[in-house]
Amino acid sequence: MGWLFMNRHHMGGHATPKSYLDAQFTFTNAPDDKGIARGARVLASSCPGNRVWYAAVQYSENGVPTEVIAMVCLVKWNPRDKEAMDFGFKDMSESMGPCEAEAPENILRLLTPTTNEYALDWRRRCLARLQKRSRKIVDGMRVKFPQAITFTDGFAGNEFTVVKRGATITFRPVGKHGHYRISNFRDAEWSIVPETKVHRTIFAPRPSAAMPPP
Numbered sequence: 001m002g003w004l005f006m007n008r009h010h011m012g013g014h015a016t017p018k019s020y021l022d023a024q025f026t027f028t029n030a031p032d033d034k035g036i037a038r039g040a041r042v043l044a045s046s047c048p049g050n051r052v053w054y055a056a057v058q059y060s061e062n063g064v065p066t067e068v069i070a071m072v073c074l075v076k077w078n079p080r081d082k083e084a085m086d087f088g089f090k091d092m093s094e095s096m097g098p099c100e101a102e103a104p105e106n107i108l109r110l111l112t113p114t115t116n117e118y119a120l121d122w123r124r125r126c127l128a129r130l131q132k133r134s135r136k137i138v139d140g141m142r143v144k145f146p147q148a149i150t151f152t153d154g155f156a157g158n159e160f161t162v163v164k165r166g167a168t169i170t171f172r173p174v175g176k177h178g179h180y181r182i183s184n185f186r187d188a189e190w191s192i193v194p195e196t197k198v199h200r201t202i203f204a205p206r207p208s209a210a211m212p213p214p
Contacts (some may be wrong), residue, residue: 019074043068052100056108071092073091079113141162
């Protein structure tokens with residue numbers, strides 16, 4: 001399916017893309033010529049930044065659940081659009097192998113098993129991103145990127161020391177001064193550089209000379 005655009009008056013009273021899409025993917029159809037009434041229900045959804053909508057959608061036949069799959073909608077949201085096309089979306093299922101693979105864990109956990117290779121690959125990509133973002137970031141740790149990163153001041157480097165102050169994270173080049181910010185750091189490829197710590201050697205005190213017997 002291609003893009004579908006609309007103004008806010010055609011959103012059925014829904015104030016956000018998330019609420020509109022939640023409603024669109026929750027429905028019950030009239031029975032077909034075989035007497036089967038197919039329906040769907042959104043079990044969980046997320047639309048971070050109004051950019052991509054992810055959802056676990058449970059499908060059913062005659063009220064009996066059949067499967068839970070992931071649906072992904074690309075979203076364009078601009079309430080100030082000059083042509084009043086405030087909202088647009090393009091929907092696809094996980095079986096279409098969407099490039100966007102940032103579904104949260106609570107949605108992935110609801111999905112039923114599948115043998116579809118495109119869906120399996122999409123789920124693997126989502127899990128890989130979650131694993132990246134779960135890596136612990138500690139002040140003072142040293143990290144290394146596969147390729148050098150070039151910054152606006154002309155400096156390029158691939159090995160940094162993490163400087164963490166509360167929720168703020170900056171990076172100091174190893175052996176140099178200055179602090180840099182690296183966008184999308186948690187999603188990037190990097191490894192921890194193990195540091196060898198040299199401990200001070202402590203020698204046991206010499207035994208005192210034996211006192212001659214009286």
